[in-house]
């Protein structure tokens with residue numbers, strides 16, 4: 001593939017870089033320390049058109065290509081991985097399911113609100129006993145007249161603290177395994193939906209990860225997304241795309257760790273010369289740079305397939321797995337290059353380390369990515 005970006009894509013990169021440097025960088029440490037949702041930044045992202053980059057203009061979005069969206073997550077995550085995941089979850093799994101599977105009425109009503117940033121979107125799949133085995137989830141949805149009544153609970157819902165809409169997966173058929181799941185658009189404020197405990201996480205502070213409970217929560221039947229029984233398919237299709245966003249987020253963290261480590265190594269002198277001149281350090285940086293480049297190629301390759309409406313499940317899993325492992329390794333090595341300073345909160349590399357870890361876990365653990373890749377290798381999918 002040709003890693004040449006168009007003029008529009010480069011304009012997107014510059015716009016997001018400027019926004020990240022001028023508006024996000026000054027508050028990134030505060031957001032990490034105080035773990036608050038950056039409402040004003042998200043509002044600004046809405047004004048810049050970032051909350052609906054790949055959503056068609058006819059539904060209030062920016063109508064740009066998928067690669068531009070991935071560029072935005074990549075650039076934003078170099079400064080704040082938390083904003084990267086807020087944007088990725090909002091778009092890939094909070095908004096796209098409506099674009100791809102919604103009725104015309106659902107699209108007309110919800111997409112302009114989500115694409116403008118007036119609404120923040122979230123995705124509610126995981127349950128206390130259904131993580132990797134998403135198809136075994138137990139939240140029930142029973143049809144009653146013109147409504148569905150939802151009962152059950154969800155955990156680890158990114159953006160859930162502030163979300164206006166949740167794409168919720170629930171069981172409409174007890175005996176049909178993963179073919180018995182359906183998807184619903186559930187609005188914040190619906191009676192019976194309660195926003196539960198906010199997690200105290202190792203990193204990714206600001207993105208507000210919460211539990212949800214549904215207690216006789218009545219959702220209009222018109223908010224069923226797709227057909228009954230299509231829920232698992234909808235979840236998998238959107239996770240395939242979402243994982244490219246997590247790859248881009250991981251790439252941003254890895255690149256930032258590399259840049260900080262290179263700068264520090266050039267400026268730090270020991271035994272009479274800069275530590276960059278020791279192979280012990282320069283080899284580390286060379287390995288980091290190589291893995292960052294590999295992550296970039298995999299991520300933009302998966303984005304390119306998606307953009308051209310080609311099958312991208314295997315490639316998005318490869319990109320997510322490789323880029324998140326690279327982010328973790330790059331952050332670990334960056335701390336090593338910084339030595340004792342890297343272990344303190346005075347430098348951002350310890351935040352990169354804390355933020356990187358979850359990229360190996362969410363939107364499917366890296367073990368699950370290997371299952372997805374393996375099944376394709378053996379022709380099982």
Ligand code: CAA
Pocket residue numbers: 089093123125126131132133134135156157158178232233236237239240313362363364365368371372381
């Ligand atoms: N793409 C397309 N289709 C897929 C697919 C994929 N990646 N994975 C499975 N499917 C399809 C299969 O082709 C199969 O279709 P048919 O029935 O038509 O043949 C069907 O789904 C069932 O497949 P499996 O038998 O392989 O299903 P399984 O129950 O064994 O599980 C799994 C498959 C890959 C392990 C899946 O459960 C999975 O991806 N689990 C991880 C869940 C996950 O990613 N959770 C993330 C939560 S959201 C999040 O983290 C967001 C956030 O907050 C940041």
